[in-house]
Amino acid sequence: MGPLPRTLELFYDVLSPYSWLAFEVLCRYKNIWNVSLQLRPTLIAGIMKDSGNQPPALLPRKALYVKNDVRLLGQYLQVPIHLPKDFFFVIFEKGSLTAMRFLTIVKLEHPELLEKVSRELWMRVWSRDEDITEPQSILAAAEKAGMSTGRARELLERVSTPQVKNQLKETTDAACKYGAFGLPVTVAHLDDETYMLFGSDRMELLAHLLGKLQVHAELPLTPPLRDISCPEGWIQSKKKNVLGPSSNGASYRHRCA
Amino acid sequence: MGPLPRTLELFYDVLSPYSWLAFEVLCRYKNIWNVSLQLRPTLIAGIMKDSGNQPPALLPRKALYVKNDVRLLGQYLQVPIHLPKDFFFVIFEKGSLTAMRFLTIVKLEHPELLEKVSRELWMRVWSRDEDITEPQSILAAAEKAGMSTGRARELLERVSTPQVKNQLKETTDAACKYGTSIDVQPSTAAQ
Numbered sequence: 001m002g003p004l005p006r007t008l009e010l011f012y013d014v015l016s017p018y019s020w021l022a023f024e025v026l027c028r029y030k031n032i033w034n035v036s037l038q039l040r041p042t043l044i045a046g047i048m049k050d051s052g053n054q055p056p057a058l059l060p061r062k063a064l065y066v067k068n069d070v071r072l073l074g075q076y077l078q079v080p081i082h083l084p085k086d087f088f089f090v091i092f093e094k095g096s097l098t099a100m101r102f103l104t105i106v107k108l109e110h111p112e113l114l115e116k117v118s119r120e121l122w123m124r125v126w127s128r129d130e131d132i133t134e135p136q137s138i139l140a141a142a143e144k145a146g147m148s149t150g151r152a153r154e155l156l157e158r159v160s161t162p163q164v165k166n167q168l169k170e171t172t173d174a175a176c177k178y179g180a181f182g183l184p185v186t187v188a189h190l191d192d193e194t195y196m197l198f199g200s201d202r203m204e205l206l207a208h209l210l211g212k213l214q215v216h217a218e219l220p221l222t223p224p225l226r227d228i229s230c231p232e233g234w235i236q237s238k239k240k241n242v243l244g245p246s247s248n249g250a251s252y253r254h255r256c257a
Numbered sequence: 258m259g260p261l262p263r264t265l266e267l268f269y270d271v272l273s274p275y276s277w278l279a280f281e282v283l284c285r286y287k288n289i290w291n292v293s294l295q296l297r298p299t300l301i302a303g304i305m306k307d308s309g310n311q312p313p314a315l316l317p318r319k320a321l322y323v324k325n326d327v328r329l330l331g332q333y334l335q336v337p338i339h340l341p342k343d344f345f346f347v348i349f350e351k352g353s354l355t356a357m358r359f360l361t362i363v364k365l366e367h368p369e370l371l372e373k374v375s376r377e378l379w380m381r382v383w384s385r386d387e388d389i390t391e392p393q394s395i396l397a398a399a400e401k402a403g404m405s406t407g408r409a410r411e412l413l414e415r416v417s418t419p420q421v422k423n424q425l426k427e428t429t430d431a432a433c434k435y436g437t438s439i440d441v442q443p444s445t446a447a448q
Contacts, residue, residue, distance in 0.1 A: 051318045061308045061436045181318040195329070198322060208333050 005036045009187040011175040013044035014121040015096035017070045021200035022184040041103035046172040051181040084129040101159040104168045116145035262293040268432040270301035271378040272353035274327045298360035303429040341386040356389045358416040361425045373402035
Protein backbone atom coordinates (compact mmCIF):
# COMPACT_ATOMS: atom_id res chain seq x y z
CA MET A 1 0.00 0.00 0.00
CA GLY A 2 1.27 3.45 -0.90
CA PRO A 3 1.93 6.42 1.38
CA LEU A 4 -1.03 7.92 3.23
CA PRO A 5 -2.66 10.76 1.33
CA ARG A 6 -1.78 14.19 2.63
CA THR A 7 -4.53 16.71 3.27
CA LEU A 8 -5.34 19.89 1.40
CA GLU A 9 -8.06 22.20 2.68
CA LEU A 10 -9.65 24.51 0.14
CA PHE A 11 -11.51 27.50 1.59
CA TYR A 12 -13.73 28.94 -1.14
CA ASP A 13 -16.79 31.01 -1.94
CA VAL A 14 -18.78 30.53 -5.16
CA LEU A 15 -18.88 34.33 -5.48
CA SER A 16 -15.14 34.22 -6.16
CA PRO A 17 -14.10 33.29 -9.73
CA TYR A 18 -10.54 32.62 -8.63
CA SER A 19 -11.97 30.14 -6.12
CA TRP A 20 -13.56 28.30 -9.03
CA LEU A 21 -10.26 28.08 -10.85
CA ALA A 22 -8.43 26.76 -7.78
CA PHE A 23 -11.28 24.32 -7.15
CA GLU A 24 -11.17 22.84 -10.63
CA VAL A 25 -7.38 22.51 -10.64
CA LEU A 26 -7.36 20.78 -7.26
CA CYS A 27 -10.24 18.47 -8.20
CA ARG A 28 -8.30 17.44 -11.29
CA TYR A 29 -5.09 16.81 -9.41
CA LYS A 30 -6.28 15.28 -6.15
CA ASN A 31 -5.99 11.71 -7.34
CA ILE A 32 -2.86 12.28 -9.39
CA TRP A 33 -1.20 13.81 -6.35
CA ASN A 34 -2.77 11.35 -3.90
CA VAL A 35 -4.12 14.06 -1.64
CA SER A 36 -7.28 14.22 0.37
CA LEU A 37 -9.08 17.41 -0.70
CA GLN A 38 -11.24 18.87 2.06
CA LEU A 39 -13.66 21.41 0.61
CA ARG A 40 -14.53 24.15 3.07
CA PRO A 41 -17.38 26.51 2.10
CA THR A 42 -16.42 29.98 3.39
CA LEU A 43 -17.92 33.45 3.23
CA ILE A 44 -15.63 35.83 1.37
CA ALA A 45 -17.54 38.81 2.74
CA GLY A 46 -16.62 37.59 6.22
CA ILE A 47 -12.95 37.25 5.29
CA MET A 48 -12.90 40.82 3.95
CA LYS A 49 -14.55 42.19 7.06
CA ASP A 50 -12.28 40.37 9.49
CA SER A 51 -9.04 41.16 7.68
CA GLY A 52 -9.75 44.78 6.83
CA ASN A 53 -9.15 44.01 3.17
CA GLN A 54 -11.27 45.21 0.25
CA PRO A 55 -12.43 43.29 -2.80
CA PRO A 56 -9.98 44.08 -5.64
CA ALA A 57 -12.83 45.12 -7.92
CA LEU A 58 -13.29 48.27 -5.86
CA LEU A 59 -10.11 49.70 -7.40
CA PRO A 60 -10.88 50.64 -11.02
CA ARG A 61 -7.61 49.33 -12.52
CA LYS A 62 -7.90 46.10 -10.58
CA ALA A 63 -11.50 45.63 -11.76
CA LEU A 64 -10.35 46.01 -15.36
CA TYR A 65 -7.47 43.64 -14.79
CA VAL A 66 -9.54 40.99 -13.03
CA LYS A 67 -12.03 40.86 -15.89
CA ASN A 68 -9.33 40.10 -18.42
CA ASP A 69 -7.35 37.86 -16.11
CA VAL A 70 -10.32 35.67 -15.25
CA ARG A 71 -11.27 35.35 -18.90
CA LEU A 72 -7.74 34.38 -19.96
CA LEU A 73 -7.27 31.93 -17.11
CA GLY A 74 -10.63 30.34 -17.86
CA GLN A 75 -9.55 29.76 -21.43
CA TYR A 76 -6.14 28.47 -20.39
CA LEU A 77 -7.44 26.15 -17.67
CA GLN A 78 -10.49 25.11 -19.70
CA VAL A 79 -13.00 26.34 -17.15
CA PRO A 80 -16.06 27.91 -18.85
CA ILE A 81 -15.92 31.26 -17.04
CA HIS A 82 -17.95 34.07 -18.57
CA LEU A 83 -18.28 37.41 -16.84
CA PRO A 84 -21.79 38.37 -15.74
CA LYS A 85 -23.18 41.34 -17.59
CA ASP A 86 -23.46 43.35 -14.38
CA PHE A 87 -20.29 42.25 -12.66
CA PHE A 88 -20.48 44.75 -9.79
CA PHE A 89 -24.14 44.14 -9.02
CA VAL A 90 -23.58 40.39 -8.82
CA ILE A 91 -20.59 40.69 -6.51
CA PHE A 92 -21.52 43.62 -4.31
CA GLU A 93 -25.30 43.68 -4.23
CA LYS A 94 -26.39 40.09 -4.62
CA GLY A 95 -23.58 38.28 -2.84
CA SER A 96 -23.53 34.63 -1.84
CA LEU A 97 -24.76 34.28 1.74
CA THR A 98 -27.60 31.81 1.14
CA ALA A 99 -25.57 29.85 -1.39
CA MET A 100 -22.67 29.39 1.02
CA ARG A 101 -25.03 28.47 3.86
CA PHE A 102 -26.59 25.91 1.56
CA LEU A 103 -23.18 24.44 0.71
CA THR A 104 -22.45 24.38 4.44
CA ILE A 105 -25.45 22.17 5.12
CA VAL A 106 -24.70 20.05 2.05
CA LYS A 107 -21.29 19.40 3.55
CA LEU A 108 -22.86 18.46 6.88
CA GLU A 109 -25.53 16.16 5.42
CA HIS A 110 -24.29 15.00 1.99
CA PRO A 111 -20.54 15.61 1.77
CA GLU A 112 -20.33 13.34 -1.26
CA LEU A 113 -22.42 15.91 -3.20
CA LEU A 114 -20.50 19.00 -2.09
CA GLU A 115 -18.19 19.06 -5.11
CA LYS A 116 -21.03 18.78 -7.62
CA VAL A 117 -23.35 21.28 -5.95
CA SER A 118 -20.49 23.78 -5.64
CA ARG A 119 -19.71 23.39 -9.32
CA GLU A 120 -23.35 23.85 -10.33
CA LEU A 121 -23.53 27.09 -8.36
CA TRP A 122 -20.37 28.37 -10.06
CA MET A 123 -21.77 27.36 -13.44
CA ARG A 124 -24.87 29.45 -12.72
CA VAL A 125 -23.20 32.66 -11.53
CA TRP A 126 -19.86 32.54 -13.32
CA SER A 127 -20.70 30.74 -16.55
CA ARG A 128 -24.33 31.35 -17.47
CA ASP A 129 -24.89 34.67 -15.63
CA GLU A 130 -27.77 33.15 -13.63
CA ASP A 131 -28.95 34.01 -10.14
CA ILE A 132 -27.75 32.12 -7.09
CA THR A 133 -29.59 34.06 -4.41
CA GLU A 134 -33.22 32.96 -4.84
CA PRO A 135 -34.48 29.66 -3.40
CA GLN A 136 -35.41 28.27 -6.81
CA SER A 137 -31.90 29.05 -8.11
CA ILE A 138 -30.27 27.07 -5.35
CA LEU A 139 -32.74 24.21 -5.76
CA ALA A 140 -31.98 24.10 -9.48
CA ALA A 141 -28.26 23.81 -8.77
CA ALA A 142 -28.80 21.06 -6.20
CA GLU A 143 -31.02 19.10 -8.57
CA LYS A 144 -28.54 19.40 -11.40
CA ALA A 145 -25.97 17.95 -9.01
CA GLY A 146 -28.14 14.88 -8.47
CA MET A 147 -30.03 15.77 -5.29
CA SER A 148 -33.74 15.03 -5.14
CA THR A 149 -35.99 18.09 -5.11
CA GLY A 150 -37.51 17.03 -1.81
CA ARG A 151 -34.19 16.62 -0.08
CA ALA A 152 -32.91 19.90 -1.53
CA ARG A 153 -35.96 21.73 -0.18
CA GLU A 154 -35.47 20.22 3.27
CA LEU A 155 -31.87 21.41 3.40
CA LEU A 156 -32.77 24.83 2.03
CA GLU A 157 -35.32 25.25 4.84
CA ARG A 158 -32.54 24.83 7.38
CA VAL A 159 -30.01 27.32 5.99
CA SER A 160 -30.90 29.99 8.51
CA THR A 161 -30.79 27.72 11.56
CA PRO A 162 -28.13 28.47 14.19
CA GLN A 163 -26.34 25.22 13.42
CA VAL A 164 -25.74 26.15 9.79
CA LYS A 165 -25.01 29.82 10.42
CA ASN A 166 -22.50 28.90 13.11
CA GLN A 167 -20.80 26.28 10.99
CA LEU A 168 -20.26 28.78 8.16
CA LYS A 169 -18.95 31.28 10.66
CA GLU A 170 -16.58 28.69 12.16
CA THR A 171 -15.18 27.81 8.76
CA THR A 172 -14.71 31.48 7.92
CA ASP A 173 -12.98 32.00 11.27
CA ALA A 174 -10.71 29.02 10.57
CA ALA A 175 -9.64 30.59 7.28
CA CYS A 176 -8.94 33.86 9.08
CA LYS A 177 -6.88 32.00 11.66
CA TYR A 178 -4.73 30.64 8.81
CA GLY A 179 -4.16 34.26 7.80
CA ALA A 180 -6.68 34.62 4.99
CA PHE A 181 -7.37 38.09 3.60
CA GLY A 182 -9.27 36.80 0.56
CA LEU A 183 -10.21 33.60 -1.20
CA PRO A 184 -9.35 31.02 -2.41
CA VAL A 185 -7.04 29.78 0.32
CA THR A 186 -5.40 26.38 0.00
CA VAL A 187 -3.89 24.95 3.17
CA ALA A 188 -1.48 22.07 2.60
CA HIS A 189 -0.72 19.82 5.54
CA LEU A 190 2.61 18.15 4.87
CA ASP A 191 4.58 15.91 7.18
CA ASP A 192 6.08 18.61 9.35
CA GLU A 193 4.92 21.86 7.79
CA THR A 194 1.65 23.57 7.05
CA TYR A 195 1.51 25.94 4.10
CA MET A 196 -1.18 28.55 3.41
CA LEU A 197 -1.36 29.53 -0.24
CA PHE A 198 -3.59 32.32 -1.51
CA GLY A 199 -5.08 32.50 -4.96
CA SER A 200 -5.36 30.17 -7.91
CA ASP A 201 -1.82 30.92 -9.11
CA ARG A 202 0.23 28.97 -6.59
CA MET A 203 -0.55 25.51 -7.97
CA GLU A 204 2.90 24.94 -9.47
CA LEU A 205 4.45 25.89 -6.14
CA LEU A 206 2.00 23.55 -4.39
CA ALA A 207 2.94 20.70 -6.70
CA HIS A 208 6.58 21.38 -5.91
CA LEU A 209 5.94 21.39 -2.16
CA LEU A 210 4.14 18.07 -2.52
CA GLY A 211 7.10 16.72 -4.42
CA LYS A 212 4.87 16.15 -7.42
CA LEU A 213 6.23 18.58 -10.00
CA GLN A 214 7.04 16.51 -13.07
CA VAL A 215 10.40 16.84 -14.67
CA HIS A 216 10.62 15.48 -18.18
CA ALA A 217 13.53 13.37 -19.31
CA GLU A 218 14.26 15.42 -22.41
CA LEU A 219 14.15 19.21 -22.36
CA PRO A 220 10.56 20.29 -22.98
CA LEU A 221 9.57 23.58 -24.61
CA THR A 222 9.09 25.19 -21.23
CA PRO A 223 11.07 23.36 -18.55
CA PRO A 224 10.03 23.80 -14.93
CA LEU A 225 11.26 27.19 -13.86
CA ARG A 226 13.82 25.97 -11.37
CA ASP A 227 15.56 23.81 -13.94
CA ILE A 228 16.78 26.61 -16.17
CA SER A 229 20.24 28.11 -16.03
CA CYS A 230 20.49 30.90 -13.54
CA PRO A 231 23.33 33.09 -12.29
CA GLU A 232 26.35 31.29 -11.01
CA GLY A 233 26.43 30.39 -7.37
CA TRP A 234 22.69 30.46 -6.84
CA ILE A 235 22.00 26.78 -7.06
CA GLN A 236 22.02 25.35 -3.56
CA SER A 237 24.16 22.36 -2.87
CA LYS A 238 22.60 19.35 -4.59
CA LYS A 239 23.05 17.27 -1.44
CA LYS A 240 20.66 19.33 0.61
CA ASN A 241 17.01 19.62 -0.25
CA VAL A 242 16.33 23.19 0.77
CA LEU A 243 12.74 22.47 1.61
CA GLY A 244 13.40 19.80 4.20
CA PRO A 245 11.92 16.32 3.81
CA SER A 246 12.92 14.69 0.56
CA SER A 247 10.46 14.97 -2.27
CA ASN A 248 8.91 11.72 -3.41
CA GLY A 249 11.65 10.57 -5.72
CA ALA A 250 11.42 13.54 -8.04
CA SER A 251 14.92 14.64 -8.97
CA TYR A 252 15.85 17.86 -10.65
CA ARG A 253 18.65 18.47 -13.04
CA HIS A 254 20.33 21.71 -12.11
CA ARG A 255 22.16 23.52 -14.81
CA CYS A 256 24.05 26.75 -14.56
CA ALA A 257 25.22 28.55 -17.67
CA MET B 258 16.01 31.62 -40.34
CA GLY B 259 13.40 31.12 -37.62
CA PRO B 260 10.37 33.26 -36.79
CA LEU B 261 10.97 36.81 -35.58
CA PRO B 262 11.10 37.10 -31.80
CA ARG B 263 8.03 38.57 -30.14
CA THR B 264 8.44 41.35 -27.62
CA LEU B 265 7.89 41.24 -23.87
CA GLU B 266 8.16 44.41 -21.83
CA LEU B 267 8.94 44.02 -18.16
CA PHE B 268 8.09 47.01 -15.97
CA TYR B 269 9.85 46.59 -12.65
CA ASP B 270 11.21 48.29 -9.56
CA VAL B 271 14.09 46.83 -7.49
CA LEU B 272 12.08 47.66 -4.38
CA SER B 273 9.61 44.95 -5.40
CA PRO B 274 10.60 41.35 -4.59
CA TYR B 275 7.97 39.97 -6.94
CA SER B 276 9.57 42.07 -9.68
CA TRP B 277 12.81 40.22 -9.01
CA LEU B 278 11.11 36.86 -9.36
CA ALA B 279 9.46 37.85 -12.64
CA PHE B 280 12.76 39.32 -13.88
CA GLU B 281 14.73 36.14 -13.20
CA VAL B 282 12.11 33.90 -14.78
CA LEU B 283 11.90 36.02 -17.90
CA CYS B 284 15.69 36.29 -18.19
CA ARG B 285 15.88 32.51 -18.01
CA TYR B 286 13.20 31.94 -20.60
CA LYS B 287 13.87 34.70 -23.12
CA ASN B 288 16.11 32.58 -25.32
CA ILE B 289 14.11 29.39 -24.87
CA TRP B 290 10.94 31.19 -25.87
CA ASN B 291 12.63 33.31 -28.55
CA VAL B 292 11.31 36.58 -27.19
CA SER B 293 12.89 39.98 -27.06
CA LEU B 294 12.82 41.09 -23.41
CA GLN B 295 12.63 44.86 -23.00
CA LEU B 296 13.50 45.84 -19.43
CA ARG B 297 11.68 48.99 -18.31
CA PRO B 298 12.82 50.50 -14.99
CA THR B 299 9.68 51.90 -13.33
CA LEU B 300 8.86 53.60 -10.05
CA ILE B 301 6.46 51.51 -8.02
CA ALA B 302 5.67 54.47 -5.80
CA GLY B 303 4.45 56.27 -8.92
CA ILE B 304 2.27 53.32 -9.94
CA MET B 305 0.67 53.25 -6.51
CA LYS B 306 0.01 56.97 -6.54
CA ASP B 307 -1.46 57.03 -10.02
CA SER B 308 -3.68 54.00 -9.57
CA GLY B 309 -4.94 54.76 -6.08
CA ASN B 310 -3.68 51.37 -4.92
CA GLN B 311 -1.81 50.69 -1.70
CA PRO B 312 1.22 48.50 -1.14
CA PRO B 313 -0.05 45.11 0.11
CA ALA B 314 2.27 45.25 3.11
CA LEU B 315 0.10 47.97 4.62
CA LEU B 316 -2.55 45.35 5.44
CA PRO B 317 -1.27 43.25 8.37
CA ARG B 318 -2.39 39.89 7.04
CA LYS B 319 -1.01 40.63 3.59
CA ALA B 320 2.34 41.68 5.10
CA LEU B 321 2.54 38.36 6.91
CA TYR B 322 1.54 36.48 3.79
CA VAL B 323 3.98 38.29 1.51
CA LYS B 324 6.90 37.49 3.80
CA ASN B 325 6.20 33.76 3.62
CA ASP B 326 5.22 33.79 -0.03
CA VAL B 327 8.38 35.57 -1.14
CA ARG B 328 10.52 33.19 0.89
CA LEU B 329 8.84 30.06 -0.53
CA LEU B 330 8.89 31.33 -4.10
CA GLY B 331 12.54 32.28 -3.73
CA GLN B 332 13.35 28.74 -2.65
CA TYR B 333 11.23 27.23 -5.40
CA LEU B 334 12.57 29.44 -8.19
CA GLN B 335 16.13 29.35 -6.82
CA VAL B 336 16.36 33.11 -6.38
CA PRO B 337 18.29 33.95 -3.18
CA ILE B 338 15.65 36.20 -1.62
CA HIS B 339 16.09 36.96 2.07
CA LEU B 340 13.81 39.41 3.83
CA PRO B 341 15.49 42.54 5.19
CA LYS B 342 15.47 42.77 8.97
CA ASP B 343 13.40 45.94 8.91
CA PHE B 344 11.08 45.14 6.05
CA PHE B 345 8.78 48.14 6.50
CA PHE B 346 11.57 50.67 6.89
CA VAL B 347 13.24 49.47 3.71
CA ILE B 348 10.06 49.62 1.66
CA PHE B 349 8.28 52.65 3.06
CA GLU B 350 11.01 54.90 4.39
CA LYS B 351 14.04 54.25 2.21
CA GLY B 352 12.38 53.50 -1.11
CA SER B 353 14.07 53.23 -4.49
CA LEU B 354 13.97 56.61 -6.24
CA THR B 355 17.70 57.08 -6.81
CA ALA B 356 18.20 53.44 -7.70
CA MET B 357 15.49 53.52 -10.35
CA ARG B 358 16.77 56.80 -11.75
CA PHE B 359 20.20 55.21 -11.96
CA LEU B 360 18.79 52.21 -13.83
CA THR B 361 16.99 54.65 -16.11
CA ILE B 362 20.26 56.28 -17.14
CA VAL B 363 21.98 52.91 -17.40
CA LYS B 364 19.30 51.92 -19.90
CA LEU B 365 19.85 55.13 -21.84
CA GLU B 366 23.65 54.92 -21.91
CA HIS B 367 24.59 51.24 -21.39
CA PRO B 368 21.54 49.09 -22.11
CA GLU B 369 23.72 45.99 -22.31
CA LEU B 370 24.49 46.40 -18.59
CA LEU B 371 20.91 46.99 -17.46
CA GLU B 372 20.20 43.36 -16.60
CA LYS B 373 23.33 42.98 -14.50
CA VAL B 374 23.05 46.28 -12.66
CA SER B 375 19.38 45.58 -11.89
CA ARG B 376 20.31 42.18 -10.51
CA GLU B 377 23.10 43.61 -8.34
CA LEU B 378 20.70 46.15 -6.83
CA TRP B 379 18.21 43.38 -6.02
CA MET B 380 20.99 41.29 -4.52
CA ARG B 381 21.82 44.19 -2.22
CA VAL B 382 18.35 45.04 -0.95
CA TRP B 383 16.57 41.70 -1.26
CA SER B 384 19.32 39.20 -0.64
CA ARG B 385 21.97 40.75 1.58
CA ASP B 386 19.87 43.40 3.38
CA GLU B 387 22.17 46.17 2.14
CA ASP B 388 21.36 49.78 1.36
CA ILE B 389 20.49 50.93 -2.16
CA THR B 390 19.80 54.60 -1.45
CA GLU B 391 23.28 56.02 -0.78
CA PRO B 392 25.63 56.96 -3.67
CA GLN B 393 28.28 54.47 -2.58
CA SER B 394 25.68 51.68 -2.53
CA ILE B 395 24.66 52.32 -6.10
CA LEU B 396 28.27 52.64 -7.22
CA ALA B 397 29.07 49.30 -5.58
CA ALA B 398 26.23 47.63 -7.49
CA ALA B 399 27.31 49.16 -10.79
CA GLU B 400 30.91 48.07 -10.26
CA LYS B 401 29.88 44.53 -9.39
CA ALA B 402 27.96 44.49 -12.66
CA GLY B 403 31.13 45.33 -14.57
CA MET B 404 30.95 49.10 -14.92
CA SER B 405 34.07 51.14 -14.29
CA THR B 406 34.00 53.30 -11.16
CA GLY B 407 34.59 56.43 -13.21
CA ARG B 408 31.75 55.75 -15.60
CA ALA B 409 29.41 54.80 -12.74
CA ARG B 410 30.17 58.11 -10.99
CA GLU B 411 29.47 60.05 -14.18
CA LEU B 412 26.08 58.43 -14.56
CA LEU B 413 25.26 58.86 -10.90
CA GLU B 414 25.91 62.58 -11.17
CA ARG B 415 23.21 62.84 -13.81
CA VAL B 416 20.38 60.98 -12.04
CA SER B 417 18.62 64.18 -10.99
CA THR B 418 18.78 65.86 -14.40
CA PRO B 419 15.46 66.54 -16.16
CA GLN B 420 16.27 64.04 -18.90
CA VAL B 421 16.55 61.15 -16.47
CA LYS B 422 13.69 62.23 -14.22
CA ASN B 423 11.40 62.58 -17.22
CA GLN B 424 12.38 59.25 -18.71
CA LEU B 425 11.54 57.45 -15.46
CA LYS B 426 8.26 59.31 -15.33
CA GLU B 427 7.46 58.39 -18.93
CA THR B 428 8.10 54.72 -18.29
CA THR B 429 5.95 54.82 -15.18
CA ASP B 430 3.19 56.54 -17.16
CA ALA B 431 3.46 53.91 -19.88
CA ALA B 432 2.93 51.17 -17.31
CA CYS B 433 -0.10 53.03 -15.97
CA LYS B 434 -1.48 53.37 -19.48
CA TYR B 435 -1.29 49.61 -19.91
CA GLY B 436 -3.48 49.31 -16.85
CA THR B 437 -6.27 51.53 -18.08
CA SER B 438 -6.57 50.80 -21.75
CA ILE B 439 -7.03 47.05 -21.91
CA ASP B 440 -10.01 46.18 -24.03
CA VAL B 441 -12.37 43.82 -22.28
CA GLN B 442 -13.83 41.61 -24.94
CA PRO B 443 -17.55 40.92 -24.61
CA SER B 444 -18.04 37.46 -23.21
CA THR B 445 -19.61 35.05 -25.66
CA ALA B 446 -22.75 33.28 -24.55
CA ALA B 447 -22.20 29.93 -22.87
CA GLN B 448 -22.68 26.99 -25.21
